[in-house]
Amino acid sequence: xxxRYGAALRLASFVPFRLNRLAAEVSQHLSAIYRGRFxxxxxxxxVMATVGQDHGCTAQHVADSTRMHKTRVSRAIxxxxxxxxxxxxxxxxDRRERHLRLTRxxxxxxxxxxxxxxxxxxxxxxxxxxxxxxxxxxxxxxxxEFLGLQEVRTP
Amino acid sequence: xxxRYGAALRLASFVPFRLNRLAAEVSQHLSAIYRGRFxxxxxxxxVMATVGQDHGCTAQHVADSTRMHKTRVSRAIxxxxxxxxxxxxxxxxDRRERHLRLTRxxxxxxxxxxxxxxxxxxxxxxxxxxxxxxxxxxxxxxxxEFLGLQEVRTP
DNA sequence: GGCAAACGGTTGCACGCGCAACTGTCACAG
DNA sequence: CTGTGACAGTTGCGCGTGCAACCGTTTGCC
Numbered sequence: 001x002x003x004r005y006g007a008a009l010r011l012a013s014f015v016p017f018r019l020n021r022l023a024a025e026v027s028q029h030l031s032a033i034y035r036g037r038f039x040x041x042x043x044x045x046x047v048m049a050t051v052g053q054d055h056g057c058t059a060q061h062v063a064d065s066t067r068m069h070k071t072r073v074s075r076a077i078x079x080x081x082x083x084x085x086x087x088x089x090x091x092x093x094d095r096r097e098r099h100l101r102l103t104r105x106x107x108x109x110x111x112x113x114x115x116x117x118x119x120x121x122x123x124x125x126x127x128x129x130x131x132x133x134x135x136x137x138x139x140x141x142x143x144x145e146f147l148g149l150q151e152v153r154t155p
Numbered sequence: 156x157x158x159r160y161g162a163a164l165r166l167a168s169f170v171p172f173r174l175n176r177l178a179a180e181v182s183q184h185l186s187a188i189y190r191g192r193f194x195x196x197x198x199x200x201x202v203m204a205t206v207g208q209d210h211g212c213t214a215q216h217v218a219d220s221t222r223m224h225k226t227r228v229s230r231a232i233x234x235x236x237x238x239x240x241x242x243x244x245x246x247x248x249d250r251r252e253r254h255l256r257l258t259r260x261x262x263x264x265x266x267x268x269x270x271x272x273x274x275x276x277x278x279x280x281x282x283x284x285x286x287x288x289x290x291x292x293x294x295x296x297x298x299x300e301f302l303g304l305q306e307v308r309t310p
Numbered sequence: 311g312g313c314a315a316a317c318g319g320t321t322g323c324a325c326g327c328g329c330a331a332c333t334g335t336c337a338c339a340g
Numbered sequence: 341c342t343g344t345g346a347c348a349g350t351t352g353c354g355c356g357t358g359c360a361a362c363c364g365t366t367t368g369c370c
Contacts, residue, residue, distance in 0.1 A: 009269040011204050011220070015276050016181045018295050021222050023178035025302045026171045041356090049166050060318060065166070067176050069358060074320060096318040096365045114164040121170050127297040135287065136294025140173050142282040147180045196326090215348060224328060229350060251335045251348040 030120060037116070038109060043068060043076035048102075049117075051086055052110040056099040058091075067149070085109060185275060192271070193264060198223060198231035203257075204272075206241055207265040211254040213246075222304070240264060 011017050027042065034040040040048065050062045059077055063070045077100065080086045085106035088098040102110055125133055144150065166172050182197060189195040195203065205217045214232055218225045232255065235241045240261035243253040257265055280288055299305065 019178040022298055023174040127301050135290025139291025146282050
């Protein structure tokens, strides 16, 4: 079946466009909170969240699982170390890599950060019924499958 | 109902994070195509798509409907004008604003661009069943509602 | 064992972006 | 008709980012 004069491109219903706009909007909203409450920029927030979840992971792991560029990760880590929110210990097995851990004050911040994020997510999804939420998450699953964004195994 | 010791934050299932990662991935994929095939950067592509759809719209309209910063829009337009892909005509009613239109060669490019984008979108959604796609789009609708991202009325 | 390729992580550089300040125009109040 | 505030759009500037090149380390091959 060939469609002559192809279908029109309606930006408002074009999924890549919608994803971008949504992501930008959600990010901006959250980042205002992170910055105001914790003085964390987005890359730093992501590192905190990843290290808080995968204790002892490496910079490489953060880059893989967040899909941030490794230089962005490197600089975010440098900031967090300077602020004594995370610390780095050399790996015994492979001296190239260094394991990341939250410091005491890093854990304190993380503990405040998590419920804030979850509350925000709940608000975001509040307009969906439970079944709509399931359907939406399934859609996200399929997209991630297609793009090879499966969860990176924790080290 | 209060959850003591709050739920954990699993980044891989945290919707704002997933949206960001997906958007970045999709964007990067598409932008490689745009750049390679048409030498268009992302902001330029968005302007082309918006002006192609809403003939005679203004820079302000592009900024509103794409949620790009107005300076980003301004510079993208400057590039496109230099390449003679769009042109600008002063408004008779309000001399502050200028209406944007695709030139002949802009229309030619747009005509090539649309089917490519649609094909890509189809590929992206190929792993979903028809009902999954509907459910996913409904989720996007709800999110946009919540964030006030309703479609901007075309001028 | 020794060399080359691959990897974890960092840094110099160029560039695109957001912010704030600006120009020119319009709308509305007095 | 005069002034004030709002708006469309542009530009200078500082900063974060991605790219490429780099260092130190490890792995694999002969």
